[in-house]
Amino acid sequence: MKTEIEELLRKKEIKITANRILILELLLNTPHSLSIATIEKALPWADRATIFRTLKTFEKKALLHAVKDDDKPIKYAICSDACEVNYHKIHPHFHCDTCGNTFCLYDYDFRLPKLPDNYTADKYSLVINGICSNCQKHNI
Amino acid sequence: MKTEIEELLRKKEIKITANRILILELLLNTPHSLSIATIEKALPWADRATIFRTLKTFEKKALLHAVKDDDKPIKYAICSDACEVNYHKIHPHFHCDTCGNTFCLYDYDFRLPKLPDNYTADKYSLVINGICSNCQKHNI
DNA sequence: TACGATTTGCAATTAGATTGCATTTGGTTT
DNA sequence: AAACCAAATGCAATCTAATTGCAAATCGTA
Numbered sequence: 001m002k003t004e005i006e007e008l009l010r011k012k013e014i015k016i017t018a019n020r021i022l023i024l025e026l027l028l029n030t031p032h033s034l035s036i037a038t039i040e041k042a043l044p045w046a047d048r049a050t051i052f053r054t055l056k057t058f059e060k061k062a063l064l065h066a067v068k069d070d071d072k073p074i075k076y077a078i079c080s081d082a083c084e085v086n087y088h089k090i091h092p093h094f095h096c097d098t099c100g101n102t103f104c105l106y107d108y109d110f111r112l113p114k115l116p117d118n119y120t121a122d123k124y125s126l127v128i129n130g131i132c133s134n135c136q137k138h139n140i
Numbered sequence: 141m142k143t144e145i146e147e148l149l150r151k152k153e154i155k156i157t158a159n160r161i162l163i164l165e166l167l168l169n170t171p172h173s174l175s176i177a178t179i180e181k182a183l184p185w186a187d188r189a190t191i192f193r194t195l196k197t198f199e200k201k202a203l204l205h206a207v208k209d210d211d212k213p214i215k216y217a218i219c220s221d222a223c224e225v226n227y228h229k230i231h232p233h234f235h236c237d238t239c240g241n242t243f244c245l246y247d248y249d250f251r252l253p254k255l256p257d258n259y260t261a262d263k264y265s266l267v268i269n270g271i272c273s274n275c276q277k278h279n280i
Numbered sequence: 281t282a283c284g285a286t287t288t289g290c291a292a293t294t295a296g297a298t299t300g301c302a303t304t305t306g307g308t309t310t
Numbered sequence: 311a312a313a314c315c316a317a318a319t320g321c322a323a324t325c326t327a328a329t330t331g332c333a334a335a336t337c338g339t340a
Contacts, residue, residue, distance in 0.1 A: 015337080017287065036327080047289050052329070054287095068208065070265075072297090073327065094259060105256070116245070118273030119234060125210075126266050133258030155306075157318065176296085187320050192298070194318090212328090213296065 012061045019046060023054050024063070024078075032101035033067040033075035033093075069095040069102045069127050077104050092126045098135035102127075152201045159186060163194050164203070164218075172241035173207040173215035173233075209235040209242045209267050217244050232266045238275035242267075 005024050009016050026042055027034060034042075039051050055076050058064045067075040077093075092105040105128070115121055145164050149156050166182055167174060174182075179191050195216050198204045207215040217233075232245040245268070255261055 015286070017337080019288075048327095049290080049329080050288055068210065070208065094255065097262065112268075115234065115268070115270070116273065118276050119270060120276065121268050121270040122237065123270075124266060124268040126264060128252075128255070128261050128264040130255070130259060130261040130263075133256065136258050136260065155317070157306075159319075189298080189321080190319055196298095197318095 008063070012058075012063050014057060014061050014063065019050055020054055020057075022046075023051060024058070027064060027076070027078045032103050033077035035073035035075045037073055038075075067093055067102050067104075068125070069093060070129070071095075071100060071102075075102055077102070080104065080106055092128070094128045094130065094132065096132035096135055097129055098131050101132065103132065148203070152198075152203050154197060154201055154203065159190055160194055160197075162186075163191065164198070167204060167216070167218045172243050173217035175213035175215045177213055178215075207233055207242050207244075208265070209233060210269070211235075211240060211242075215242055217242070220244065220246055232268070234268045234270065234272065236272035236275055237269055238271050241272065243272065 005021050005028070006016055009020060009024065014020065022043060023039060023046070026039060036048060036051050036055065039055075040046065040048055043051075055064065059066060059076070062079060064076045064078050067077050069075070093102050094105050095102045112121060112124065145161050145168070146156055149160060149164065154160065162183060163179060163186070166179060176188060176191050176195065179195075180186065180188055183191075195204065199206060199216070202219055204216045204218050207217050209215070233242050234245050235242045252261060252264065
């Protein structure tokens with residue numbers, strides 16, 4: 001695992017450090033996006049500023065992307081291969097109103113609709129709110 | 141004009157005050173959504189807290205809705221008739237990367253796509269980034 | 281091993297959102 | 311029109327999240 005992570009960092013031309021390995025590992029092992037505060041709780045020895053700058057670095061290198069749902073702290077999620085390809089074009093996310101987690105949706109059939117005259121689109125972001133399958137179960 | 145605005149407030153069961161009339165008037169006369177800071181600049185005698193609470197009141201009464209684009213301060217826009225009907229379901233917005241303004245898009249053919257198994261959708265929000273027709277002109 | 285550049289930790293700052301509370305105001309009742 | 315009550319307002323303060331400055335620690339390399 002560690003080796004894979006180091007490989008990933010190397011591929012993205014990000015200098016390898018202990019912080020970065022562990023933050024990336026956490027992100028990879030979490031199925032939903034994470035806020036700085038959440039990462040801080042998961043890695044209590046890590047400094048907020050370091051986490052902040054690490055995430056910015058990762059974002060700049062297209063290793064992850066910011067997820068902006070209705071909740072306040074911005075969350076970050078790892079970019080999958082699908083994400084890499086369409087990074088600047090497609091950002092579909094699902095926000096569960098029960099657990100509050102936000103998941104990336106890649107298998108997604110979305111057509112960019114027509115815009116008013118003389119409007120040109122560059123990218124778009126789509127956030128769907130609802131209940132995820134996990135919370136669905138617990139509700140029964 | 142003033143009468144129309146008062147009529148609108150009355151219809152929404154919002155108590156009529158000077159602040160509310162002028163804030164609503166500003167929102168109605170602006171083609172794009174406005175942040176608290178922007179409203180504060182436009183109405184310098186108005187208090188930030190009052191603007192804040194006025195917008196919250198308007199939002200609660202479905203007179204306007206919050207617009208969350210990539211920019212930081214949350215913006216608010218008047219709900220059109222189309223908005224009223226689908227208020228909790230559809231929020232398409234267009235954010236111009238040149239002027240930074242965000243416009244509501246109501247004439248919009250958008251189909252909610254299929255979700256992964258056991259995910260249920262309640263509402264969704266769509267923000268399209270690009271260049272608006274006005275900025276398009278100035279670029280030529 | 282020394283050097284230069286980058287990263288980190290800590291503290292402080294900024295920005296925006298939000299609230300407490302005393303005062304004022306608006307609408308209503310007498 | 312005066313009195314009254316609930317809601318709205320203004321001001322200051324607070325809170326949360328984001329962001330930065332700077333000195334110390336660290337890493338890779340000469």
